[in-house]
Amino acid sequence: MSVQGEAISTTGPLTTESGAPVADNQNSETAGIGGPVLVQDQLLLEKLAHFNRERIPERVVHARGAGAYGTFTLTADVSRYTRAKFLSEVGKQTEVFLRFSTVAGNLGSADAVRDPRGFALKFYTEEGNYDLVGNNTPVFFIKDAVKFPDFIHTQKRDPYTGSQEADNVWDFWGLSPESTHQVTWLFGDRGIPASYRHMNGYGSHTYQWNNEAGEVFWVKYHFKTDQGIKNLTQEEANRLAGEDPDSHQRDLREAIERGEFPSWTVQVQIMPAADAATYRFNPFDLTKVWPHADYPPIEIGRLELNRNPDNIFAEVEQSVFSPAHFVPGIGPSPDKMLQGRLFAYGDAHRYRVGINADHLPVNRPHATEARNYNRDGLAYDGRHGRSKNYEPNSFGGPEQTGRALWQPVPVSGRTGETAAPSHAEDNDFVQAGNLYRLMSEEERERLVANLAGFIAKVSREEIAERAVANFRQADADFGKRLEAAVQALRG
């Protein structure tokens, strides 16, 4: 089956779903001229019933998005860090599919909004699909998956008003100081990219690479846009969101149609496993970056997008990405957020697309095949015909390899302990403060104005004060200016 699906033949008659020729596609069959419609008009009933079932549930987050196919080319030898085959030889190319998205908006929402952008990448490797489900931000708002549903509820529509509410957003962020770094990032200039082409992507989490000898490395991925970073101001975005709600989706499709293939330079930061325990930050904390001075990014490849999907529903809406889709030589880290995500995505796919979501053309492996004893469910293929559907068996079939995709890592302590291992500079504010201090004066002004404009909308003083207090802890000047700006707006 082709990835795109077959285009419908332009010759031959219109037919029903069962293939019978249709005589009249303009008029329902009535009882006499102008009479009521007959139940025997099965074409009408089939069309209405089919139409009612066209939609599948939209993604609970990242519902709004656009995707494209392309190629990843390895440009550096990383075989001493990972045994992943698609990363084994300089010059090697791997087909990819990348879906960009916003987070909070619904399927039909505008693209030009202040929100992180999803950067979900599927590598169709010869050892199975490797999904790197990242964002355009190197960090995140929270560091434990158990807080994710609460966090997202505050970003989405309030149960009573049906709108996103400043109260909910700032109440949660104020009470979750670990969000300060990401919120500083989000309300800065990069919080509204001009297009999907003009932003970076990040794997965000720390992942495990392991080599042939079984040595472990901790890795962070960066995708640096070759188009250059371009952002929209809040005012530009407000206008664009109204004038052209599909701005990002259109930009991506049209650039590829023009043959202007967007590309990203791929870099990794690599930490030898032994460094993790004594590093100045918890290296598995998703609210922190690894400063480049500590672990300089190494260029390893180039990602290019060069083919538009033919059918948005089949290839973008039904595409599924899971942080649990690893290949030999790559695995998870103990990051608590990542651990939660290992479960959440497959579960979402089974609900949203069905248990055979991974069999759809856009999702199935392209450079190898899935071979196992899972069977049946709603499927479009023969599900392995007469082959035995159990294992072990005496008739042959796929067998386990005996080698795990990733290496075991040491653990200690007792179950139920909530404290993370402590590191010298672990706190919720130091990197937010560093980010603020890195900004130019004009950037700081826009950051403070963007934050104040939103914080000023909350209904309770205590919520505003708690929100400001987090930024004050990050940097005294940041806090002072923000407090003044909020007060000026609240009067």
Ligand code: HEM
């Ligand atoms: C989509 C859960 C954190 C990036 C989703 C979906 C779920 C989910 C259920 C919808 C999946 C689907 O229906 O196909 C979670 C949970 C998280 C979390 C439980 C925290 C514990 C993150 C983080 C990132 C991220 C930290 C980025 C670093 C994405 C992206 C998508 C997505 C890019 C859209 C994937 C696509 O294009 O289909 N998330 N998420 N999420 N999430 Fe997360």
